[in-house]
Amino acid sequence: MRLGLYGGxxxxxxxxxxxxxxxxxxxxxxDRIWFVVAGAPPHKPGGRTDVNHRLEMVRLAIAGNPAFExxxxxxxxxxxxxxxxxxxxxxxxxxxxxxxxxxxxxSLVDLPHWRSPEAILRLASLVVANRPGFGxxxxxxxxxxxxxxxxxxxxxxxxxxxxxxxxxxxxxxxYQVPRAVEAYMDAHGLxxxxx
Numbered sequence: 001m002r003l004g005l006y007g008g009x010x011x012x013x014x015x016x017x018x019x020x021x022x023x024x025x026x027x028x029x030x031d032r033i034w035f036v037v038a039g040a041p042p043h044k045p046g047g048r049t050d051v052n053h054r055l056e057m058v059r060l061a062i063a064g065n066p067a068f069e070x071x072x073x074x075x076x077x078x079x080x081x082x083x084x085x086x087x088x089x090x091x092x093x094x095x096x097x098x099x100x101x102x103x104x105x106x107s108l109v110d111l112p113h114w115r116s117p118e119a120i121l122r123l124a125s126l127v128v129a130n131r132p133g134f135g136x137x138x139x140x141x142x143x144x145x146x147x148x149x150x151x152x153x154x155x156x157x158x159x160x161x162x163x164x165x166x167x168x169x170x171x172x173x174x175y176q177v178p179r180a181v182e183a184y185m186d187a188h189g190l191x192x193x194x195x
Contacts, residue, residue: 003094004033004127005071006102007083011049012185013061014163014177016156024102024127025067027151032067033102034090039074039081049190051075060180084116087123099124100149105134121145129153167191 006021013035021033035058039051048054055070062068073089074081083101091099101124103111108128111117120126125146132155141148158176166173170193173182185191 001031001094001097002029002100003090003097004028004030004100004102005036005087005090005124006033007036007038007074007086009038009048009160010035010054010058011160012054012163012177012181012190013058014158014160014181015175016158018061018178019156020104020129020151020153021068021102022065023153024100024129024151028100028125028127028149030067030100032069034069034071035062036071036074036086039077039079053184053188053190057181057184060184061178063180082115084114084119084123087120091123100127101125102127102129104129105131109134118142118145125149127151164191168193 004021004024006017006024008017010017017035021035024030025033037051037055037058055072055075058070062070074086087099087101090097101120103126105128108126111120114120121142122144123146126148128148129151130153163173163176166176167185168191177185
């Protein structure tokens with residue numbers, strides 16, 4: 001199986017995440033994409049919405065797409081969680097699968113500063129979605145690295161921190177997140193408006 005792995009805090013998941021995942025699935029002929037909900041990412045300490053809410057919002061957002069699935073691999077082990085460790089664990093559990101690691105071009109710039117970037121490049125093929133202002137590989141790719149695939153997606157001006165801010169300010173997020181995700185936020189009082 002050609003398995004795409006798309007990690008993130010998804011706090012909250014929004015339509016930009018879904019558009020990126022679908023574009024990468026189609027461009028790289030991926031059979032499945034796992035949305036790997038970050039448990040305790042080292043670069044974003046504290047201040048996250050409870051992981052159970054984030055998992056449920058992702059489940060609601062991807063409902064109806066048989067190629068999309070939620071992965072709890074990071075949420076069932078203690079953190080901090082590093083991408084290289086998650087990829088290695090999935091490679092052990094899914095030895096027959098061909099792994100593809102979905103990231104934005106902005107993350108590619110930071111990749112040399114991640115834990116064991118060379119191992120990441122050996123464990124999975126990178127699928128890099130364009131981001132305005134980010135061009136070709138900003139570092140020398142090791143010769144033993146798996147291929148890097150570039151995927152062009154339309155510019156999407158949606159970010160999770162903007163969605164949270166709009167909610168806190170009592171502003172609309174309609175058409176930025178799936179309606180089921182917005183209803184879930186309302187039902188659970190997530191990202192409450194300031195009073």
